[in-house]
Amino acid sequence: EAGVVQSPRYKIIEKKQPVAFWCNPISGHNTLYWYRQNLGQGPELLIRYENEEAVDDSQLPKDRFSAERLKGVDSTLKIQPAELGDSAVYLCASSLEREGGPGTYEQYFGPGTRLTVT
Amino acid sequence: QKEVEQNSGPLSVPEGAIASLNCTYSDRVSQSFFWYRQYSGKSPELIMSIYSNGDKEDGRFTAQLNKASQYVSLLIRDSQPSDSATYLCAGKTSYDKVIFGPGTSLSVIP
Numbered sequence: 050e051a052g053v054v055q056s057p058r059y060k061i062i063e064k065k066q067p068v069a070f071w072c073n074p075i076s077g078h079n080t081l082y083w084y085r086q087n088l089g090q091g092p093e094l095l096i097r098y099e100n101e102e103a104v105d106d107s108q109l110p111k112d113r114f115s116a117e118r119l120k121g122v123d124s125t126l127k128i129q130p131a132e133l134g135d136s137a138v139y140l141c142a143s144s145l146e147r148e149g150g151p152g153t154y155e156q157y158f159g160p161g162t163r164l165t166v167t
Numbered sequence: 168q169k170e171v172e173q174n175s176g177p178l179s180v181p182e183g184a185i186a187s188l189n190c191t192y193s194d195r196v197s198q199s200f201f202w203y204r205q206y207s208g209k210s211p212e213l214i215m216s217i218y219s220n221g222d223k224e225d226g227r228f229t230a231q232l233n234k235a236s237q238y239v240s241l242l243i244r245d246s247q248p249s250d251s252a253t254y255l256c257a258g259k260t261s262y263d264k265v266i267f268g269p270g271t272s273l274s275v276i277p
Contacts, residue, residue, distance in 0.1 A: 091255050091267030140210055154259050158210040
């Protein structure tokens with residue numbers, strides 16, 4: 050079974066430029082997460098999707114970040130314009146949660162995209 | 168109080184010893200708990216999940232949950248150099264948000 054796929058793996062951009070990250074979750078996983086991880090810290094949730102619906106985007110800086118998961122499968126996270134402080138690893142994860150039931154929330158992570166803003 | 172707290176380490180243990188990793192959590196984090204392993208430059212990998220008080224064993228790993236004291240621990244028996252990594256503790260809130268701790272760095276010395 051293929052794992053979570055992310056691209057690109059690395060990205061270097063100048064500040065004020067736009068950047069986009071793509072994620073394809075494990076086949077059949079209905080819940081998708083985007084995290085940001087800074088060096089020496091744990092992942093911080095940016096947004097969580099259940100199918101097509103963004104159910105938790107409270108930590109997403111909406112002035113510059115946007116995300117979409119149009120068909121409930123793959124997802125794109127965009128930053129425009131990027132700032133120096135956005136340099137981090139952006140992780141995508143997925144899990145399979147039962148409809149209407151208590152979920153496990155056991156998440157499987159992709160390899161991440163390391164973003165450097167200069 | 169931070170929602171999920173861990174000692175940053177590094178924790179060093181000799182090969183073959185038991186490594187004990189601890190995590191405490193706040194009232195906001197009250198449900199499922201998870202341990203992830205993260206090698207340097209790699210993404211987190213799920214090791215174990217635990218949902219109820221007590222111990223849960225999987226091979227060389229044992230997770231322990233004590234909800235009254237609000238702590239969860241991970242024991243690694245017969246530690247190997249390949250266990251050297253950062254271990255992330257995570258917990259789920261009542262509104263289904265998983266919150267990660269900062270991680271504890273483990274070094275197993277041959």
